[in-house]
Amino acid sequence: MNLSDETIGRSNLFYRLGLLTRHWRQVLDTEFQFAGLTDATWRPLLHLHLLGDGTRQKDLAASIGIEGPSLVRLLDTLIAKGLIERSEDVTDRRAKLLNLTPEGRVIVARIQETVTALENDLLSPFSDDEIARVAEFIERLESTVNGARRRGKR
Amino acid sequence: MNLSDETIGRSNLFYRLGLLTRHWRQVLDTEFQFAGLTDATWRPLLHLHLLGDGTRQKDLAASIGIEGPSLVRLLDTLIAKGLIERSEDVTDRRAKLLNLTPEGRVIVARIQETVTALENDLLSPFSDDEIARVAEFIERLESTVNGARRRGKR
DNA sequence: TCAATATAAATAGCATACTATTTATTTGTT
């Protein structure tokens, strides 16, 4: 008997989503070993590239969808690897501005290739239409869950 | 600009799934505070109930979809709370058998109610048909991702 | 103006998952 087939409430959707995201992370971790990166560390690089140099930490964290303190340690790692630099914001001395180093830019290009190839590969069994429908469902569910989360926090 | 709308490869599906599962976990953590439980600790209780008394740790871990060592610490917590007991397996002295305590059974009943109500609530905007289609998609994607994961491990 | 409040980043500490390893025991092979 495999209880992954058991249903609690209307579906075991959340159970399956948990498994899927953990397994996806493991695939990414394997895929990024070439650069000493992980699932958690490629996102700051890519999002910083997309947001542009001079982005603040809080904005980068928001873009990635993690909390500020979660980003701090990832940045420490990436700075230690020489891929990102922190610099002072002359207009606000509380803030730090982030920049990719030249080495960081090289890695970002490889990240884009790697993630694109991997997603294309893993999503190849599915039609664009099907993916779009699921993405739309996930987005609606996210906003429902997020509403419940915000209510819970109060 | 919100980069959650940026697309890498064919979709940002995985990005959204990551957010969703973290937020879902936070909702559950809030919901289970009444029993001092978390998203991680309710599953062992419920799955042990479904598998039945006398289940081995490795079977429980497989049912939940986590690794053996990940379960050990969760069980330590649950045993400290008096909800589960470990006992010797007379047929195999390496193994331990797990049982719910009477207190554990009470909690399991409340867990079932809570999770069912919460899922029904959060999934209420969606039709059964829609949920079933997404669940089927997730299942297919999981097996694709899992295949890549196993290949990566070698 | 200056005191209260808000904000950005960092720090501290917790929870959860993983892999690799260790320990005890069982199974399988010659």
Add this chain to the structure above:
DNA sequence: AACAAATAAATAGTATGCTATTTATATTGA
């Protein structure tokens, strides 16, 4: 029977996320 390989659980160490708090600086409003 005896040794090698496999298995179950536990332990050790790492990574990633969170919340709460601290520190420094900026903003607001009486």
